[in-house]
Amino acid sequence: MSGLVNALVIVAVVGTVLARQLRAHTLDTDRRWWLLPLVLAVVALREPGILDAHHRVESAALLAVELLIGLATGAGWGWTTRIWTAPDGTVWTRSTKASVAVWGVGIALRAGLFALGSALGLHQDSSALMLGLAGTLLVRGGILAWRAQSFGVAGRPAPAYGDEMRSAWKERV
Template identity: 55%
Template sequence: MTGLVNVLVIIAVVALVLRRQLSPQRLDTERRFWVLPLVLAVLALRDPGLVDGAHRALSIGLTAASLLVVLAMGCVWGWTVRIWRGEDGALWTRATKATGAAWAGMVVVRIGLYGLGAALHVHQSGSALMLGLAALLVVRTVVVNWRARELATPYRAGVAG
């Protein structure tokens, strides 16, 4: 896939995710949340330019560092999302200001990693961003679903006997 197509796919996915996160969403823990990240990961891993052949170790190191950043951000994102029970008993989610700050922090760190790669003359493709976005979406959803399960299970005090 060309770099332009990668960028367009990333922009479309980010726009979709942001639109959904900025408005209240009914939480459906049975949804197949892994489909979009799987498609993104497959597209990213098929790109032969994912790893710079001239700087293989540095390229893999930068990609790994980027993945660690997005995994951490996925956890933060999942913990900063507000989850509540609606009047109908369903669980709802919505991003908070803290979620926005986490996104901004991730973008700054990602730009820093890209700058480091450029300074080291390592070619970085959009596929690394797609792979990171896939990991981010999976981790966020796993954390939110785990939190929702905790909220869905009411605390039961010891039975008086």
């Protein structure tokens, strides 16, 4: 795929995921939450330009940092997402303001990483960003699936960062 197609795929995935996460929705723990990150990773790794041919060590280091940022963003997003069960036992989830802040920090770090790569004269392909996004979604999905399994059929909301600062009431859909 070309860089433009990769960029469009990234924008479409991020837009869809963020739009869905900012409203309350059911969390299907039986679903294959790892499938979309796997597809993104395969598409990213199939690209030949993921590493700069003239600066392999430097571009591999930037790719490793991109993956670490993606994993940290996914972990932060997973732990700041609010999870609760409805009286009928369904598990609900919704991102919090802290989740949005985690995304903002992740985007700022990625922009800084891109600026560093540009300053070093490295060719940077969009497939590295797609691989980082795959890591973000994989870690977030795993944490949410694990957190959702941690409480029974009916229970109170699982705490998210900042929950103790406000009253805990169930968001209505």
